[in-house]
Amino acid sequence: AQTVTQSQPEMSVQEAETVTLSCTYDTSENNYYLFWYKQPPSRQMILVIRQEAYKQQNATENRFSVNFQKAAKSFSLKISDSQLGDTAMYFCACTSGGSNYKLTFGKGTLLTVNP
């Protein structure tokens, strides 16, 4: 069984600043994928970034980047130049691998970007 832990229920950041959201996970799989999704008040789940466990290089998508520490089973999300539209619930997730790639989600971190 997989577990995903997000230890920060809420965070806030000033517009244009940088913020890091934490995530740790546990899995017995050798081949797995990690994701960050955001869920704004509209409730649409939006994929922010993904990381393949077999890749050592940290994934980046514009202002979003991850710090993937495989040995520590840590997968943090850094948001640079925070914008008001980044205000959302952020969920860390991990696949189960195997043949059906079921997602296990953390409890989420509510990020508020203040003007």
Add this chain to the structure above:
Amino acid sequence: SAVISQKPSRDICQRGTSLTIQCQVDSQVTMMFWYRQQPGQSLTLIATANQGSEATYESGFVIDKFPISRPNLTFSTLTVSNMSPEDSSIYLCSVTGTSGVETQYFGPGTRLLVL
């Protein structure tokens, strides 16, 4: 990524009744999933919708309560049967992309309130 729609977007239902939620994708996809998000909570996988065969349910979810159909590669339905107030949640479908089955993209969700 595929465009995913869900109907209805929201509904208010009386206890003891049933509601069928539709998930439509604009292109053929390999896998479709149904999730539940209870108020203030993270996402929990209900089942994997299998094309042409019975869905695969997660522990704690049963077919009698959440019957699922997937008649083709672009469409699935989830029925919430004999509803109670505890079924009040957001229900989301997700699909895997054609570029790889490890990444899931989500529909806009259906907000259900049971009175």
